Amino acid sequence: MDQGLTKILEKFRVVAENPGEYARGWKKEKNLPVIGYLCSYAPEEIMLATGGLPYRIFGSGRQIKLADSHLQAYSCSLVRGAMEDVLSGHLDFLDGTVFPHTCDSIQRLSDIWRMNAGLGFHLDAVLPVKLDSDISKDYMAQVLRRFRDELEQAVGVEITDESITSAARVYNSLRQCLRTIYAVRRENDSLVSGSDLLAVTKCSMMMDRHEALDLLTEFREGLDKEMDAPVSGKKRLILAGGLCNMPDIFEVIEDSGGVIIDDDICTGSRHVDGEVDLDHDIFEALADRYVKRAVCPAKHAGLYTRGDHLMELVKSSQADGVIFLYLKFCDPHAFDYPYIKKMLDDEGIPNLLLELDDSSPTEGQFRTRCEAFVEML
Amino acid sequence: MTDQNRSSDPDREKRKIKSAKKMKEIMTEYYIEAKTAEQTGKKVAWITSGGPVEPLIAMDVIPVYPENHGAMIGASKMGVDLCEKAEQMGYSRDLCSYAMADIACAPINGGPIGGLPRPDMLVCCNNICGTVLKWYEVQARYFNVPLFILDTPICHTGFSKEAKEYVKRQLAEYFEFLEENTGRKFDFDRLEEVGKLSLEGQKMWQAVLDTTLNKPSPMSAFDAFIHLALIVTLRGTQSTVDYYKMLLDEMTERVKNGISAVPNERYRLLWDNIPIWFKTRWLSDKFASLDACLVADTYTSSWSGMMTYIDEHNFMDSLAETYTRIYLNIGVDEMAQNVLKMIDKYDVNGVVLHSNRSCKPYSLGQYDTQRIIQEKAGLPTLMIEADIVDERNFSESQIETRIDAFMEVVASR
Numbered sequence: 046m047d048q049g050l051t052k053i054l055e056k057f058r059v060v061a062e063n064p065g066e067y068a069r070g071w072k073k074e075k076n077l078p079v080i081g082y083l084c085s086y087a088p089e090e091i092m093l094a095t096g097g098l099p100y101r102i103f104g105s106g107r108q109i110k111l112a113d114s115h116l117q118a119y120s121c122s123l124v125r126g127a128m129e130d131v132l133s134g135h136l137d138f139l140d141g142t143v144f145p146h147t148c149d150s151i152q153r154l155s156d157i158w159r160m161n162a163g164l165g166f167h168l169d170a171v172l173p174v175k176l177d178s179d180i181s182k183d184y185m186a187q188v189l190r191r192f193r194d195e196l197e198q199a200v201g202v203e204i205t206d207e208s209i210t211s212a213a214r215v216y217n218s219l220r221q222c223l224r225t226i227y228a229v230r231r232e233n234d235s236l237v238s239g240s241d242l243l244a245v246t247k248c249s250m251m252m253d254r255h256e257a258l259d260l261l262t263e264f265r266e267g268l269d270k271e272m273d274a275p276v277s278g279k280k281r282l283i284l285a286g287g288l289c290n291m292p293d294i295f296e297v298i299e300d301s302g303g304v305i306i307d308d309d310i311c312t313g314s315r316h317v318d319g320e321v322d323l324d325h326d327i328f329e330a331l332a333d334r335y336v337k338r339a340v341c342p343a344k345h346a347g348l349y350t351r352g353d354h355l356m357e358l359v360k361s362s363q364a365d366g367v368i369f370l371y372l373k374f375c376d377p378h379a380f381d382y383p384y385i386k387k388m389l390d391d392e393g394i395p396n397l398l399l400e401l402d403d404s405s406p407t408e409g410q411f412r413t414r415c416e417a418f419v420e421m422l
Numbered sequence: 423m424t425d426q427n428r429s430s431d432p433d434r435e436k437r438k439i440k441s442a443k444k445m446k447e448i449m450t451e452y453y454i455e456a457k458t459a460e461q462t463g464k465k466v467a468w469i470t471s472g473g474p475v476e477p478l479i480a481m482d483v484i485p486v487y488p489e490n491h492g493a494m495i496g497a498s499k500m501g502v503d504l505c506e507k508a509e510q511m512g513y514s515r516d517l518c519s520y521a522m523a524d525i526a527c528a529p530i531n532g533g534p535i536g537g538l539p540r541p542d543m544l545v546c547c548n549n550i551c552g553t554v555l556k557w558y559e560v561q562a563r564y565f566n567v568p569l570f571i572l573d574t575p576i577c578h579t580g581f582s583k584e585a586k587e588y589v590k591r592q593l594a595e596y597f598e599f600l601e602e603n604t605g606r607k608f609d610f611d612r613l614e615e616v617g618k619l620s621l622e623g624q625k626m627w628q629a630v631l632d633t634t635l636n637k638p639s640p641m642s643a644f645d646a647f648i649h650l651a652l653i654v655t656l657r658g659t660q661s662t663v664d665y666y667k668m669l670l671d672e673m674t675e676r677v678k679n680g681i682s683a684v685p686n687e688r689y690r691l692l693w694d695n696i697p698i699w700f701k702t703r704w705l706s707d708k709f710a711s712l713d714a715c716l717v718a719d720t721y722t723s724s725w726s727g728m729m730t731y732i733d734e735h736n737f738m739d740s741l742a743e744t745y746t747r748i749y750l751n752i753g754v755d756e757m758a759q760n761v762l763k764m765i766d767k768y769d770v771n772g773v774v775l776h777s778n779r780s781c782k783p784y785s786l787g788q789y790d791t792q793r794i795i796q797e798k799a800g801l802p803t804l805m806i807e808a809d810i811v812d813e814r815n816f817s818e819s820q821i822e823t824r825i826d827a828f829m830e831v832v833a834s835r
Contacts (some may be wrong), residue, residue: 058487114789114793115789115790116786116789117777117779117785117786117788117789119516119779119782120782120786124786146575146576148552149551149552149553149782149783149786150782150786152552152576152578152783153576153783153786153787154786155789156578156753156754156755156787157754157786157787159578159579159753159755160754160755160790161790169576169578169579171575171576171578171582171585173573173575173588174548174552174555174571174573175571176574178595179589180592180595181573181588183588183591184584184585184587184588186576187584187587187588188584191582191584227755241686243467342556343552344561345555345571348559348563348569348744349563350561371517374516376516376517376518376552376553376556376782377552377556378512379513379516379517380513380517380521380553380556380557380559380560381556381562382512382513382514383511383513384511384560384563386512400514
């Protein structure tokens, strides 16, 4: 790969490995707010319109100590990890937090966070759970309007429709760039590794979006010249599940002779999917994207929508198999698993379920299972 | 101790609630009606425990409650077997055991009543959790019947006007859904009548629960767990109102005659969360042996907590607020405030919290509630880590030791 491109990737990797340090530096330099948020349904466009930095919160994986006094052991590692980070002061650069309504665990995390985090503002964007009706879309747009008003109050900055539109324009371009990289990877699986792709998408959720867009645009343009590089010949796999914040996983899969060429995860294609129509009322347009994008299992958009979407991904990317990657205690995904697995089985598409916890080692058993799975393909 | 020994114990016999027999009859009749619906031409709808059932009653649709089914499975100790079956179907052991047991029952007509009657439609209201949404999706795929989802936004710190409008518009859709699936016009006058009966039933239920204000208390939360069945399943019917009147009379009589739930009530406790169905008798005996009566709980009272927002004269209009602002669909801090109020009202000496791994909306936040109770009410608390149905998540000896230690603290105050 061209040295320029490698350099850009290196930049993304550095930020993705320590996004907190990046956000701290950004805040110091710009003297603007950093707004934390959970989940890919958070209305980032409105947050970006404040001039601040929308910052997606993941658990950083440090040992759970303080969060144990607030959350039972049967909550997922995202919820416990985020709580641990905020209580231990590792998110002290946040000016406030935005909780979109997601699942039961994040719903309660919002309350516990509001009562204990000790950050600045706390906003709930209580989005609809049912997405496949006009009434829900109307409500979604109303929630976004209310959210704009509340965020204006919280940050003390006027947020105009125009500023949201230009923020949405940035996101459209960012998502467009990312979708192109996804398309490139489907064509040529050796150009961008899975862990590099994760670093890039993570940066699109945590880095200065203008800076990220500039870097991504340069990167994408550079990739065009690399297309004739030989493909890896590895087994083509799709990753399906919740969030993935572990670059090691991609390396284990690649070492096992597989490569993730597409995904249905919320730190991947679900975040990247869909475009905001800038020619319409901006709230209606945002609502439209949020109800139509690839759906999270905590929301409802039909009985077979998620299964059909995954089957479509398998077909369009000519995948050899699917790896389900679930966080332990993630109920919405665990409920969908049997029916989606059956759809795959019925079509003879091999699949493997991997469940991750705070303490899951990516080595050992995990590696053995990946190797056995890829060997079987 | 066998059941035979139990019934021959005169003290136990004296304390037994006599109305229970009548309730059993009503429930049996109800399940027979539901199971023979196909022959009578009535429609059956499965509905979540916090869902608006009154429109179903108004349309002569028989409501069936998978959660009540889950409780029956737990109480009859069939939970482990069914949860294991669900695991074989691919469902994770960490999922809600109500859902697991019910999902496993459907294809084999398993469980204590040979499976629930087949639904003609499903009505899922997510005011209690997001789990019911996933559970009902599973059943909608399995039975291939229409699913109506009533999406009631969580009220973390308040009920927004947007949310109110959203729920109201969905309720209009709900009525249309019922028209489509019954082939009849929606009967709004009947709904108002049913609404009045629903409110009356809730008032009577709360009056029954409030007999525990007496010292000693004529009934305990363990009794409430049993007698709750009607306000959940047949809310909005005359028979529920009549039954609770009868039960209230019996409780009033017991108070007059000095018959208490626990022979030597010295300590009064509050229970938080859904019962541990497979261990209610054991827990009841255990606390009674230590002279403690669980006089109130946050669970059974949530079916009368809805009363706050019901407008007697315009039931339909108040439905949206009533069903959105229910106990579990509010913030943890508001729930903790409710616990503090109950501590005060029922004059308790301690609080027992069931950290129920099946129910995240009820359980996550309990550690904070526990701290708030200790700080604001200065009362001892006991957290029991367990489950509603799956006995594999219950360690009897460990829990017994913790109850003993907790009661020592309660007694030392």
